Amino acid sequence: MDELLGLAEENNGDPVYKNTDMDMDVFYRAGETHQGIPTYTPRLLSIDMQGALGSLRASGSLYEGVPSLDASSVVTWKGKSTKHVSEPHKKNLFLQSLEDEDESLSYCNELAGGIEDNQTQEDKDKQCVDCLENGVEFWTDYSKVHFHPQSLFELNGLWRGPHEFNNYGTGREVFSECLQGEEISTRLRFFVEECDHMQGFQFIVDDSGGFSSVAAEFLEQISDEYRNIPILLYAARGPDSYTNIPSWKASMSKNLHDAISFSRLSSFCNLMVPLGLPSLSQSDASRFLCVDDAKPFHTSAVYAAALHSISLPFRMMLPGPSANSELIAGALDIGTMTQMLSGQAWQNMVTILDMAMPSPLIGERNEVGLHRSLRSLTPNIAEGSEDRRGVETMVIHGALLSGGSRASIHQVKNSIEYGYQNQAIRPLFSHLSTSLCPLPIPLPFPSIFGNRIGGYGEILEEPIFGVRARGSLGVSSIPMATRLRSSKAILPFIEKRLADIRKLGTARGSYGVELLQSWGFQKDEVDDMAEGLAKMAHALKDQPEISSDSD
Structure with missing residues (x-):
C-alpha cells in the first residue's frame, strides 16, 4: 500500500496507479507531529518481543526518542549502580538509502564497502537489493513505512529466546503481567476512537508458539469490549515451525499446542484463516516462484502478498457516483465477508486461503484455468476436494x-x-471482487520470481536465459488471484486437532494431561474444547449433498 501511494504521485508513472478507486484511508490515517508536520501512517498495532524491531525505535521514526533515565537522578537510591547498554542495531544499506535519498550516500558507501560517486541509481538499487537478500534479520530491515508511536509495542520480560517461547503455556500470563494488557488495549482504543466507521479487526498472529496465548487473551478482551465488531483472524506460521522437533515429548507438546491454540483462537473470532505450509518452496503455490523456506524474508513476502490481495475489497470504493465500475467491482466490508463465509448451516468459521502468484493470462487457451490455477496456502486440507455446499x-x-x-x-x-x-461441481455461492490495479513490487521485495515471469508478471512460454530468480529490478508488478473458501476440505485440519486433544489431552494416564495442567488447563476445560472441535467436525461431515439438478 505504501508503494501504491508513491506510484500514484509519480508524474510520468503508469496511469493504472493514478486512479485505483481505492480508499487508502481504510488502513492509513492522517495526522501530524508535534511540529505540525503532516503524517500518513498505518492503522496498526504490532506486538512483539523486546529487541524484535531491529534498528527501529518502538516510538517509530517520526518522533524524537524518549531520553534514557540517569541513575543519578533517582534520589531514593543511595547504593552503587551499574549501567548496561546494548549496542543499537545498525541500519542496513537499504534503510540508509531511504534517509539519504536527497543527500549524498556517504554513510551507505561505508556500509557497502565503498561506492563510487559516479555510480548510477540502478547500481545503487542493486546493492540495496543484494544487501537485503543476504542480510535481513528483522522485518523492519525492509520496511520503508513510518509508524505512529502508538503502533509498536514490545512485551517486557520476555528474555527467553524465540525457540523457547514455543507453547501455549509460556504465554498465558504475559498479556496480564505488569499491566501490559491494559497498555495494549489503550493503544488499540486510540486507533478505534478516531474511526468514523469500524469495518472490523484484521488480526494476524504467529500461532506456532507462546504468542498464541497472548493473542487469545487479547482477542477475548476485544470481543468483550467491541461486541458488534467482526474479527477476521489469520493464524500464520513459517516453515520452521514444522521442523526441528527433537523428541517424542516435544512432538506431543507441539500437537497439544496446535489443538489448544486452534480451539481457543477460533472461539474469539468471526472467521479464522490458517495460513502457512510446511514447505512453501515445494508446494504448487510456488510453481513460478523461487522461494527459500529457510528465509522468512521470502516466505513472509508470499503470504503478505496474499493478505494484501484478499483484503482489497475492504478498501474499494462502494458503488455510487464516486466509484468507477471500469476500475473496480465487488467491494465488501469485513463484516459482509465474514458473514458470507461463516453463515452457512454448518457455521464453519474456518476457511481456506488460496492463491495464484502470478495469476495466469486470460485468453482462449486459459478460459478454463484461471480459478483452477489457485493453490492452497492453508495446511492439512483435503487437496482437490469439490464441495457443492x-x-x-x-x-x-x-x-x-x-x-x-x-x-x-x-x-x-x-x-x-x-x-x-x-x-462439473461448482460452489453453492461465489463472489468476485476485481480491480485493474496489479500488485506493485517495491524495491525491498525479495527476489523470489522465477525465470518464466516477465516484467509485468506475465507468465512466459520460455524461461529467460541465464536467470534463476528475479526481484524488483526485473519485475515491476504482478497480477494476483486469491480466494477464501468455506469448504469441507478443511475437515482434515480440524480432525487432526480433535484427535490430538482426545489422545493426548483427555485420555486417562496420558502425559499430556499433566502438561496441560502445567499450562493452566483443568480437565473440564479440555473436555469442553474437545467437544467444541467434535461439533465443528460433525457439522462439516453431516451436511446433505445438493442434487445435481438443483438450481
Whole structure:
C-alpha cells in the first residue's frame, strides 16, 4: 500500500496507479507531529518481543526518542549502580538509502564497502537489493513505512529466546503481567476512537508458539469490549515451525499446542484463516516462484502478498457516483465477508486461503484455468476436494490478457463464469471482487520470481536465459488471484486437532494431561474444547449433498 501511494504521485508513472478507486484511508490515517508536520501512517498495532524491531525505535521514526533515565537522578537510591547498554542495531544499506535519498550516500558507501560517486541509481538499487537478500534479520530491515508511536509495542520480560517461547503455556500470563494488557488495549482504543466507521479487526498472529496465548487473551478482551465488531483472524506460521522437533515429548507438546491454540483462537473470532505450509518452496503455490523456506524474508513476502490481495475489497470504493465500475467491482466490508463465509448451516468459521502468484493470462487457451490455477496456502486440507455446499469469495487484480495488455473488469468476470460453466461441481455461492490495479513490487521485495515471469508478471512460454530468480529490478508488478473458501476440505485440519486433544489431552494416564495442567488447563476445560472441535467436525461431515439438478 505504501508503494501504491508513491506510484500514484509519480508524474510520468503508469496511469493504472493514478486512479485505483481505492480508499487508502481504510488502513492509513492522517495526522501530524508535534511540529505540525503532516503524517500518513498505518492503522496498526504490532506486538512483539523486546529487541524484535531491529534498528527501529518502538516510538517509530517520526518522533524524537524518549531520553534514557540517569541513575543519578533517582534520589531514593543511595547504593552503587551499574549501567548496561546494548549496542543499537545498525541500519542496513537499504534503510540508509531511504534517509539519504536527497543527500549524498556517504554513510551507505561505508556500509557497502565503498561506492563510487559516479555510480548510477540502478547500481545503487542493486546493492540495496543484494544487501537485503543476504542480510535481513528483522522485518523492519525492509520496511520503508513510518509508524505512529502508538503502533509498536514490545512485551517486557520476555528474555527467553524465540525457540523457547514455543507453547501455549509460556504465554498465558504475559498479556496480564505488569499491566501490559491494559497498555495494549489503550493503544488499540486510540486507533478505534478516531474511526468514523469500524469495518472490523484484521488480526494476524504467529500461532506456532507462546504468542498464541497472548493473542487469545487479547482477542477475548476485544470481543468483550467491541461486541458488534467482526474479527477476521489469520493464524500464520513459517516453515520452521514444522521442523526441528527433537523428541517424542516435544512432538506431543507441539500437537497439544496446535489443538489448544486452534480451539481457543477460533472461539474469539468471526472467521479464522490458517495460513502457512510446511514447505512453501515445494508446494504448487510456488510453481513460478523461487522461494527459500529457510528465509522468512521470502516466505513472509508470499503470504503478505496474499493478505494484501484478499483484503482489497475492504478498501474499494462502494458503488455510487464516486466509484468507477471500469476500475473496480465487488467491494465488501469485513463484516459482509465474514458473514458470507461463516453463515452457512454448518457455521464453519474456518476457511481456506488460496492463491495464484502470478495469476495466469486470460485468453482462449486459459478460459478454463484461471480459478483452477489457485493453490492452497492453508495446511492439512483435503487437496482437490469439490464441495457443492462450498462458499467462496475471490479477488483478482491486475489480470493480463494473452497479448500482454490489461484485462478489463468485464473480461475477468466472463473468464471466471466461463470456467465455472465447464466445471462439473461448482460452489453453492461465489463472489468476485476485481480491480485493474496489479500488485506493485517495491524495491525491498525479495527476489523470489522465477525465470518464466516477465516484467509485468506475465507468465512466459520460455524461461529467460541465464536467470534463476528475479526481484524488483526485473519485475515491476504482478497480477494476483486469491480466494477464501468455506469448504469441507478443511475437515482434515480440524480432525487432526480433535484427535490430538482426545489422545493426548483427555485420555486417562496420558502425559499430556499433566502438561496441560502445567499450562493452566483443568480437565473440564479440555473436555469442553474437545467437544467444541467434535461439533465443528460433525457439522462439516453431516451436511446433505445438493442434487445435481438443483438450481
